[in-house]
Amino acid sequence: MQLINIEQSQPIRNMIIQRKEELAEMKKQNLAILHDVYTELTTFRLDLLTIYADSILVEKDIAADMIKEWGENLSALLVNRGLPLDLALEEISYYRDIIGEVIKDEANDKRFSLDVFYEIISHFNTIVDDAVQWVSKSYLEDYTKQIKHAQYAIDELLIPIVRMTKETGILPLVGDLDTQRAQILMETALTKGSEYQLKWLIIDLSAVPIIDTMVADQLFKVIAGLELIGVHVVLSGIRSEIAQTMVGLGITIDHIKTFGSLHQAVSYTNSFTRSVG
Numbered sequence: 001m002q003l004i005n006i007e008q009s010q011p012i013r014n015m016i017i018q019r020k021e022e023l024a025e026m027k028k029q030n031l032a033i034l035h036d037v038y039t040e041l042t043t044f045r046l047d048l049l050t051i052y053a054d055s056i057l058v059e060k061d062i063a064a065d066m067i068k069e070w071g072e073n074l075s076a077l078l079v080n081r082g083l084p085l086d087l088a089l090e091e092i093s094y095y096r097d098i099i100g101e102v103i104k105d106e107a108n109d110k111r112f113s114l115d116v117f118y119e120i121i122s123h124f125n126t127i128v129d130d131a132v133q134w135v136s137k138s139y140l141e142d143y144t145k146q147i148k149h150a151q152y153a154i155d156e157l158l159i160p161i162v163r164m165t166k167e168t169g170i171l172p173l174v175g176d177l178d179t180q181r182a183q184i185l186m187e188t189a190l191t192k193g194s195e196y197q198l199k200w201l202i203i204d205l206s207a208v209p210i211i212d213t214m215v216a217d218q219l220f221k222v223i224a225g226l227e228l229i230g231v232h233v234v235l236s237g238i239r240s241e242i243a244q245t246m247v248g249l250g251i252t253i254d255h256i257k258t259f260g261s262l263h264q265a266v267s268y269t270n271s272f273t274r275s276v277g
Helices: 006-035 042-055 060-080 085-110 114-157 179-195 213-228 240-248 262-276
Strands: 168-174 200-207 232-236 257-259
Touching: 006 042, 006 085, 006 114, 042 060, 042 085, 042 114, 060 085, 060 114, 085 114, 168 179, 168 262, 179 200, 179 213, 200 213, 200 262, 213 232, 232 262, 257 262
Parallel strands: 168 200, 200 232, 232 257
Antiparallel strands: none
16 A cells, blocks of 8 residues: 555655765765775665665555665675675665655645655655665675685685595594584595595594594594595594593494504505505
8 A cells, every 4th residue: 555645755756866866976975084985885875765765656565675685785795895784874874864854845845744744754764774674684694604604714724635645645633523514524525535536545633622422423424425435544643532532432433444643544554555556
């Protein structure tokens, strides 16, 4: 249901469209002076002003869909360029006041009734509130995704496979092995094991502080996956305290060759490779 008569609201819409270039440039200069930010946001300002203008003529749910898409696009730009959320919120609030003045002047000029003026200004404020909501929500989601991607990249760097010989690689693990790192471990081991055409992979646990049932389960899955592509796995760095903990937890790795040090594991794979050769 339309909130206001189009004949009454059309002049307001036209006035905003007529002034949008001027209003966008005003905000651009103001932003540069206050924040020393010269990032090009003019397109988003013009789009926002157009949406504000058009929203006065349409139902709230239609206007909300328009502002949602705008908010998602702007938040993506802010996050990608490392700009803070308050810049977008400041833009939205700035135009709330400016367009509010346009509505007030038009209402005085056309002698709108108090009810009509209230309906117009209430409808417009709802659209502005939707803009704040969608930009904030989208910014948080995009920022969270960016952090997760960055963490994933860091974890990948912490799980390198070092190619020791043509057929033997070493994968030194550092730190706790949680579910996410275990997934990266699986992907890295299978991808590099196949890419390097490895026959042997030494997984060194010297820098893994705790081996519990969860960690052991994840390791077994990685080892099983590697065996399926023809890579034999040797574990090194099984310290005495870790061995005792594993025994206490009932974790058995009898089917996997283990060594206390990386040097011992390397010597084993080297001797085995020479004997086969």
